[in-house]
Amino acid sequence: VVPRDAATLAEALYVGAARAAAMQSASVFSPTRSSGSGGSSGASPATVGHATPGSTLGAGRSSPFGIRLLAGDHVVQQMLVIDHEVEIVGSGPSVTSIRLAGDACLGLRGSARLAGFALSRDHPSSGGGAASSSSSTSVVVPTVAAVGPTTRSMGSSGKSPTLIEITQGSCRIEQCDLSNPIGSAIRISGAHTAPVVTRNTIHGCRDTGVVFKDGADGSLSGNRLFGNCSVAIEVHTRADPLVEDNDVFDGRQGGVFVYNRGKGHFRRNKIFRNALEGVEIKQGGRPLVEDNDIYDNLECGIFIHEGGEGRIIGNRIHSNSYAGIEIKDSSSPEVRGNDVYSGRTSGMYIHSGGHGVIEGNQIHQNWLHGVYVRSKGCPHLMKNNIFKNDECGVFITENSHPCIEHNEVHANGLAGIEVKEGSDPTIKLNRIHNGNTGGIFVLARGRGRIFENKLYNNKLEGIEIKDGGDPQVVDNEIYENHECGVFAHDGALGRIEDNRIFSNSYAGVEIKDMSSPIVKNNRIYRGQTSGIYIHSGGQGKLIDNEVFENGLHGIMILSGGNPIMSRNKVHDNTECGVVAHIAYALDVAGNQIYGNRIKNTQTVKTT
Numbered sequence: 001v002v003p004r005d006a007a008t009l010a011e012a013l014y015v016g017a018a019r020a021a022a023m024q025s026a027s028v029f030s031p032t033r034s035s036g037s038g039g040s041s042g043a044s045p046a047t048v049g050h051a052t053p054g055s056t057l058g059a060g061r062s063s064p065f066g067i068r069l070l071a072g073d074h075v076v077q078q079m080l081v082i083d084h085e086v087e088i089v090g091s092g093p094s095v096t097s098i099r100l101a102g103d104a105c106l107g108l109r110g111s112a113r114l115a116g117f118a119l120s121r122d123h124p125s126s127g128g129g130a131a132s133s134s135s136s137t138s139v140v141v142p143t144v145a146a147v148g149p150t151t152r153s154m155g156s157s158g159k160s161p162t163l164i165e166i167t168q169g170s171c172r173i174e175q176c177d178l179s180n181p182i183g184s185a186i187r188i189s190g191a192h193t194a195p196v197v198t199r200n201t202i203h204g205c206r207d208t209g210v211v212f213k214d215g216a217d218g219s220l221s222g223n224r225l226f227g228n229c230s231v232a233i234e235v236h237t238r239a240d241p242l243v244e245d246n247d248v249f250d251g252r253q254g255g256v257f258v259y260n261r262g263k264g265h266f267r268r269n270k271i272f273r274n275a276l277e278g279v280e281i282k283q284g285g286r287p288l289v290e291d292n293d294i295y296d297n298l299e300c301g302i303f304i305h306e307g308g309e310g311r312i313i314g315n316r317i318h319s320n321s322y323a324g325i326e327i328k329d330s331s332s333p334e335v336r337g338n339d340v341y342s343g344r345t346s347g348m349y350i351h352s353g354g355h356g357v358i359e360g361n362q363i364h365q366n367w368l369h370g371v372y373v374r375s376k377g378c379p380h381l382m383k384n385n386i387f388k389n390d391e392c393g394v395f396i397t398e399n400s401h402p403c404i405e406h407n408e409v410h411a412n413g414l415a416g417i418e419v420k421e422g423s424d425p426t427i428k429l430n431r432i433h434n435g436n437t438g439g440i441f442v443l444a445r446g447r448g449r450i451f452e453n454k455l456y457n458n459k460l461e462g463i464e465i466k467d468g469g470d471p472q473v474v475d476n477e478i479y480e481n482h483e484c485g486v487f488a489h490d491g492a493l494g495r496i497e498d499n500r501i502f503s504n505s506y507a508g509v510e511i512k513d514m515s516s517p518i519v520k521n522n523r524i525y526r527g528q529t530s531g532i533y534i535h536s537g538g539q540g541k542l543i544d545n546e547v548f549e550n551g552l553h554g555i556m557i558l559s560g561g562n563p564i565m566s567r568n569k570v571h572d573n574t575e576c577g578v579v580a581h582i583a584y585a586l587d588v589a590g591n592q593i594y595g596n597r598i599k600n601t602q603t604v605k606t607t
C-alpha cells in the first residue's frame with residue numbers, strides 16, 4: 001500500500017497508514033493481513049484520521065503495514081511519533097541509513113519493528129539539517145504485529161536528543177547500527193513499556209547508549225555496545241529490563257549503571273575494557289547480575305556504593321585494575337557463587353560501612369588480598385574458598401567488624417587472616433591452612449573472637465599476636481604448623497582458652513617481649529619442642545592447661561619470663577615437666593607436674 005515514490009519516511013508512514021486502513025475497511029468478509037498506524041512529521045493525528053475512512057480507525061485501531069527502505073541515505077528533518085504497527089526495514093546497516101537532523105528523533109509508542117539500517121544523528125558542526133537529495137523511498141512488506149493507537153505528535157524534550165524514544169508498547173529494534181554524537185541511542189520509559197532490542201550495534205553516543213527508566217521493562221539482548229562517552233546501559237527509577245548476551249566494552253566511563261531503585265536481570269553479558277567500572281550500583285539499585293564475564297575494566301569489576309543492593313550471582317570477575325567487587329557506604333548486596341580472580345588489587349574490597357553477604361565464592365590469585373575489609377566494613381563472609389592471593393586471604397583493619405565463618409582459606413602469600421587497628425571480627429568454623437606465612441595474625445590493637453577453627457600446616461605460626469593485639473582464641477584446633485601453634489610477642493594480650501594445640505614444629509604456645517595473654521584450659525601436646533615456652537620478659541597467666549607428650553619439655557620459662565601458673569597438669573613429656581630460670585618462683589603445689597621422663601622440674605641459671 002505504500003507507493004515506491006514516497007518522498008520521505010514521514011510521507012511513507014502517512015500514506016501507508018491511510019491506505020492500509022482503507023483496505024481494512026474494504027475487507028468485509030476476510031481479516032486483513034496487516035494493520036498499521038504511523039507517526040508523521042508533516043501530518044497531525046487529525047490529518048491521518050480524516051484521510052483514513054472506516055470505523056476501525058475511528059475506534060483507534062488500524063491495520064499493519066510495512067516500509068522497505070531502499071539503499072542509500074535517508075534524512076528525517078522533524079520528529080516522528082510512530083504509533084502504527086509498522087515494519088520499517090532496510091537492506092542492512094552498511095547499505096541503508098537514516099540520518100536525523102537537528103532535534104529530530106523517532107518516538108515509538110506501539111508495536112513497530114525497526115530492522116536492518118543505520119540510524120545516526122548529524123553532528124551539530126556537520127550542517128546535516130539541510131534537506132537531503134536522497135529522500136526515503138518505500139515499498140510494501142508484509143507485517144504481523146499487534147494493533148496500536150493512532151498517531152500523536154511528540155513535544156521536544158529539554159534533554160539532549162536521543163535517536164529513539166520509546167514510551168509505550170512493545171516495539172522491536174533489531175540488526176540496526178545506532179550512533180548519536182550528541183545524546184543517547186535509545187531511551188525507554190513508562191510502566192509496562194517492553195521493547196525488544198536485539199542484535200544491534202550501539203556506539204559513539206555522547207550520553208548513555210540505552211536508558212531504561214520509570215518502570216520500563218523489555219529486553220536488551222545480543223547487542224554490541226562500545227565506544228560510548230557515558231555508560232553503555234543505564235537503569236533507574238524502578239525499571240526492570242532483561243539484559244542478556246550483550247558485549248559491553250570500550251566505554252569511556254562504565255559499562256552498566258543501576259541506581260535510584262532500578263532493577264534488571266543482567267545475565268550472560270561480557271563487560272570488559274571500560275574506562276571505569278564494569279557494573280556500578282548505587283542509591284537503592286537492586287539488579288540481579290548473574291553469569292556474566294566482567295573483566296579488564298580500568299577500575300572495579302563491580303562497584304556498589306551509596307546504599308546499593310542487588311544480587312551478584314555466579315559471575316566470572318577477573319583481571320580488573322581495581323577490586324573485582326567493591327562495596328561501601330552501607331551498601332548491602334548478596335554476592336554468591338562468583339569466581340573472582342587475577343584482580344590487580346584485591347579480589348573484594350569492603351569499606352566505609354559496607355555490608356553484604358559474601359557466600360560460596362572462589363576468590364583467588366589476586367595481586368593483593370583476597371578480601372580487604374577496612375573503615376568499619378561489616379560483611380558476612382561464609383563458605384568461600386580464598387586461596388593463592390599474593391598477600392593475605394582476608395585483611396581486616398580500621399575498626400571493621402566482619403563475620404567470617406565456614407571458609408576455606410589456604411595457600412595465600414601472607415597470613416590467611418590478618419586483623420589490626422581496632423578491628424573486632426568474628427572468625428569461626430574456618431579451615432585456615434597451607435599459608436606461606438601464618439594462619440591468623442592479630443596486631444596493632446586488633447581484637448576478634450576466634451573460635452572453632454582449624455589452623456594447620458602453615459609455614460609459620462597457626463596464630464600470631466603482637467603490638468597490643470587482644471583476641472579471644474577459643475575452642476580451636478591448631479596443629480602441624482611449621483613454627484609455633486600460638487606466638488604472642490611485642491606486648492601481645494589475648495585470651496587463649498579451650499584449644500587443642502598439638503604437633504606443631506616449635507612450641508605449642510610461645511610468649512615473649514612483655515606479652516601477657518591468659519592461657520587457660522588448653523590441651524597442648526605432641527609438639528616437636530616444648531609445650532609452652534615463655535622467655536624474654538614474657539608474662540601472662542597459665543591456668544588449668546594440660547601439657548603432655550611434647551618432644552622436649554612441658555613448660556620452659558627462661559630469660560626473665562614470669563608467668564603466673566595455677567592448676568596446670570604437666571606430664572609425660574620427653575624431657576622435663578617444667579624448666580625455669582633460677583629467679584622464677586615455681587608454685588609446685590599449685591600445679592600437677594608428674595610422669596615426665598627426665599625430671600618433673602628443673603632450675604637453670606639465668607642467661
